Amino acid sequence: MMNRRSFLKASSALPLALVLPGTMAQALSKSRNTIVVIDGLSAASDADSLSATMDGLIRLGVPISCIVETAHPEAGPLRADHPVAALLRDMRGRLPGLIDLLPVLPDLANRTAHFQSRDAYDAQHRLFDALWGDRDGQSAGFRPRAVACDMAENALPPTGVRTSGIRNVLMRPAANASAAVQSQAWDNGVVRLIGGKRVQLTDTAAQLQNDPANPGERVLYLSAENLAALPAADLPDLAAQFATAVMQPDGDTWVSPILASDVQFRDAYSYNRKMALHFMASPGSTAVERAILTDFRLDLLNAGLPSSFGEAVETGQTDRDGTGYWIDIQRTKAVLPILPVQHYLAGSAKLDPAALNADRNSFGMGVEFRPRSTARAAGITEDNTMVVPAEIINAPAQLAELDRADYGTEDFTVLISDQVLQNAPQRKILKQALLQLADDGITRPVTLPEYVRGITPTDAYLNHFRRTAAYAGRARGSDRAQGRQSHAQLMEDAKTAWRYFEKWTNRRTGLCPATVNFSGSGSTLHEAVTMWDVGSQINALVAANELSLITDKAFQTAIRKILPNIAGRKSQGRLLPQGWIATDRIKWGVKDFDGCDAGRLMAALYNLDTHSATKDRAEPTVRSWDLDKVIKDGVIYNVTDGVETTTYRSHCAHYAAWAFRTWGLEVRSPYEVLDGKSETDGRIALLEVGGHIGPMGAEPLLLEAIELGMSPESEYLADVLFAAQLEEYDETGNLTCVSEGPIDRAPWFTYQGIQFDAPGRIWATDTVASLPEHRSPEFRKKNHVVSSKAAYLWAAYKNHDYCDLLVDYVRERARTDNGFASSIYRETGKATATYADINTNAIILQSIAQIMRNAKSQ
Numbered sequence: 001m002m003n004r005r006s007f008l009k010a011s012s013a014l015p016l017a018l019v020l021p022g023t024m025a026q027a028l029s030k031s032r033n034t035i036v037v038i039d040g041l042s043a044a045s046d047a048d049s050l051s052a053t054m055d056g057l058i059r060l061g062v063p064i065s066c067i068v069e070t071a072h073p074e075a076g077p078l079r080a081d082h083p084v085a086a087l088l089r090d091m092r093g094r095l096p097g098l099i100d101l102l103p104v105l106p107d108l109a110n111r112t113a114h115f116q117s118r119d120a121y122d123a124q125h126r127l128f129d130a131l132w133g134d135r136d137g138q139s140a141g142f143r144p145r146a147v148a149c150d151m152a153e154n155a156l157p158p159t160g161v162r163t164s165g166i167r168n169v170l171m172r173p174a175a176n177a178s179a180a181v182q183s184q185a186w187d188n189g190v191v192r193l194i195g196g197k198r199v200q201l202t203d204t205a206a207q208l209q210n211d212p213a214n215p216g217e218r219v220l221y222l223s224a225e226n227l228a229a230l231p232a233a234d235l236p237d238l239a240a241q242f243a244t245a246v247m248q249p250d251g252d253t254w255v256s257p258i259l260a261s262d263v264q265f266r267d268a269y270s271y272n273r274k275m276a277l278h279f280m281a282s283p284g285s286t287a288v289e290r291a292i293l294t295d296f297r298l299d300l301l302n303a304g305l306p307s308s309f310g311e312a313v314e315t316g317q318t319d320r321d322g323t324g325y326w327i328d329i330q331r332t333k334a335v336l337p338i339l340p341v342q343h344y345l346a347g348s349a350k351l352d353p354a355a356l357n358a359d360r361n362s363f364g365m366g367v368e369f370r371p372r373s374t375a376r377a378a379g380i381t382e383d384n385t386m387v388v389p390a391e392i393i394n395a396p397a398q399l400a401e402l403d404r405a406d407y408g409t410e411d412f413t414v415l416i417s418d419q420v421l422q423n424a425p426q427r428k429i430l431k432q433a434l435l436q437l438a439d440d441g442i443t444r445p446v447t448l449p450e451y452v453r454g455i456t457p458t459d460a461y462l463n464h465f466r467r468t469a470a471y472a473g474r475a476r477g478s479d480r481a482q483g484r485q486s487h488a489q490l491m492e493d494a495k496t497a498w499r500y501f502e503k504w505t506n507r508r509t510g511l512c513p514a515t516v517n518f519s520g521s522g523s524t525l526h527e528a529v530t531m532w533d534v535g536s537q538i539n540a541l542v543a544a545n546e547l548s549l550i551t552d553k554a555f556q557t558a559i560r561k562i563l564p565n566i567a568g569r570k571s572q573g574r575l576l577p578q579g580w581i582a583t584d585r586i587k588w589g590v591k592d593f594d595g596c597d598a599g600r601l602m603a604a605l606y607n608l609d610t611h612s613a614t615k616d617r618a619e620p621t622v623r624s625w626d627l628d629k630v631i632k633d634g635v636i637y638n639v640t641d642g643v644e645t646t647t648y649r650s651h652c653a654h655y656a657a658w659a660f661r662t663w664g665l666e667v668r669s670p671y672e673v674l675d676g677k678s679e680t681d682g683r684i685a686l687l688e689v690g691g692h693i694g695p696m697g698a699e700p701l702l703l704e705a706i707e708l709g710m711s712p713e714s715e716y717l718a719d720v721l722f723a724a725q726l727e728e729y730d731e732t733g734n735l736t737c738v739s740e741g742p743i744d745r746a747p748w749f750t751y752q753g754i755q756f757d758a759p760g761r762i763w764a765t766d767t768v769a770s771l772p773e774h775r776s777p778e779f780r781k782k783n784h785v786v787s788s789k790a791a792y793l794w795a796a797y798k799n800h801d802y803c804d805l806l807v808d809y810v811r812e813r814a815r816t817d818n819g820f821a822s823s824i825y826r827e828t829g830k831a832t833a834t835y836a837d838i839n840t841n842a843i844i845l846q847s848i849a850q851i852m853r854n855a856k857s858q
Helices: 004-011 022-027 047-059 083-094 113-131 159-164 224-228 232-247 287-302 396-404 424-438 448-455 460-470 487-504 531-546 552-565 595-609 619-624 652-661 679-693 701-707 712-732 777-783 788-797 801-814 838-857
Strands: 030-041 064-068 099-103 146-150 168-172 179-185 191-198 218-223 253-257 273-281 308-311 323-328 342-345 364-371 385-393 412-417 443-447 515-517 524-526 528-530 569-571 574-576 580-582 635-640 643-646 740-742 749-754 763-766 785-787 823-825 835-837
Touching: 030 047, 030 168, 030 191, 030 224, 047 064, 047 083, 047 224, 047 232, 064 113, 064 168, 083 099, 083 113, 099 113, 113 159, 113 460, 113 679, 218 224, 232 253, 273 287, 273 424, 273 448, 287 424, 308 448, 323 448, 364 448, 385 396, 385 448, 396 424, 412 424, 424 443, 443 448, 460 679, 460 712, 487 515, 487 531, 487 838, 528 531, 531 552, 531 595, 531 838, 595 619, 595 635, 595 652, 595 701, 635 652, 652 701, 652 712, 679 712, 701 712, 701 788, 701 838, 712 749, 712 801, 740 785, 740 835, 740 838, 749 785, 763 777, 785 788, 785 801, 788 801, 788 838, 801 823, 835 838
Parallel strands: 030 064, 030 218, 030 253, 064 099, 099 146, 146 168, 168 191, 191 218, 273 308, 273 412, 273 443, 364 385, 385 412
Antiparallel strands: 179 191, 323 342, 323 364, 515 524, 515 835, 528 580, 569 574, 635 643, 740 749, 749 763, 785 823
């Protein structure tokens, strides 16, 4: 039996007897792992200097980890016919235990789990292409088990690389710099060594020692560029001297030179690997054959070898080529499956997780297989499919491959056809081979689903992505006639919302106050309005006219009063819409400028200018503004007390960008990260952008749909938000409808939405003051509200039963004699009954007008 110690001895290159006499080795009580790295191997490197150095090191028992740059900014890509590629191929083939090849993922420390897995997968392909090209047969199934990346502050855990079989990460120090070595380990078996010492081949043993305060592992970085600068004739001797210096004991510590891939073969890291065992039922197999398969799997289970089974799959050589399995990655118990692993066609144009998942509250991962001996890479493809190299046993004659296979230190997957089990001797041979593979002290047999769950990357963004995909079927709109809201009900709602404007609009200025508090004996009006508020009022007037609540003449009169008040104010040589203006004074307000609020106003003015009763009324006002002077590198900037700040810190930046574009202004949006990426990569990148900004609610997300037309970015984010709200309702029975808006107590206004960078389903809150206490769970619970306007926005955007429930809920609780109340507290079910605002009632009017248009178009 091979135990853990004998496994480590057989798998690691530790030729210390070449350097240390036995008596000396016995006198030293501790060992120090030492990794010698040659960094920066590329098309710009000199193959002769590398060969001389590497030969000199290896002859004295020092294994070498080579960091390979597959593209050089000046020399270009490394190709298989380059002398450096030929050298690395040759040495890896002759000395696999002494040469390690590491691809570089420079920005890995700043990448989230999904993009770590994607980068690792693509890096394996690039390394294979650079070294082997089309020489598939010469690679002997090589796939790297370690990668290198650059140093970074606040580095993210590199757990996503595990999907690609990567277990070790070297975070290399900057060029010409050194950093104390720190080791980190994660539960999924990934280890990261941060830092190391930049050294020269001419350094002495004393120069190579760690600082006394850092007695742990050593990582010594040689530069391929520096090696090429040394006299070629001196390199063999210098390499031998360097190797001797590396192996020099430090006090009572002896040196254990290892490869980067072998760093965790030490007790401190509790190394283990998994053997995934899966059986394939042949098409048309008989009941007897199925019974033999079931009995054999039970026999293996009793011997400590769990397994899974499913329909036979066809392995492909390229992505989307072949068939695979759909693995539910939420299940956690490793049991003998009663039902087979679900089969799917990997090469189909699109996977529909909603259809593949039997339970909408779970989500899964598509898995394809490649023959282990020829697979160029493992991991996650751009189509979000997991590629798993596997030993595939389709016939009895292939059983010998299990004995011959060298699995080294990798996880490995074995797929076995039920045709191999058709006689007892074959079953006995197979069982013995599998038991021997598992009996090495570090291998843990698991089912295929358990294996996939263990290596699948996961984080908050991936959870939102997968939950949305799994809920896609439940969240789809209905083909029924638009909603179940009657025309009469909606018109009564519209009249209720219009009452806010009828009651509170200032007759002289034509402007309506932002909020009204009528809780006391009188009414308290907030007379200052932002350009967002004015834009809402203009949209309310357009909708009221469309719904025949006001005549064309009344509409035109109202607009004539409003436009002079938004002429803007000049400051710092720029005429811009003001941050806020007074509703009870003519042309009175501040000099500040808010880019997001201006975007809302621009969208409303475009809506106004395309209306038949007010065509081209707004254009002279818009053209008079110096908006181009607050756009820098395509980004809209705010101006507060003369200081400029970016709009990119708000979800409104995308909406504002689209509104500015309607007037011919070229601006960019933080959301626009989809171009050049696959659908999955683009959507997860978009979720990351949203997570960095903050909680996302219905506004301005859905305003874009009814005012400007929905962009692909906003369409996907709306899907994510709606699926989360629907899932919350299905699980708890609580209606959720988040947005920004007023409440009737301090702090008076909240931003509420789903938090993409938080695990689970977190309905986060924030405020203008952005105080920590306003983001606490206690504050969230007390002030979580159903937004009245968002309920109608959803009904205008999506034809779904849940949207009808929201509208019914708001109609029942939030209608007042002064318009719709802004919000309904979820904890109590009580509305802000004495508190109404301009945006709530304007957006409800807009939404009802859109619902009516939708009904007419059906």
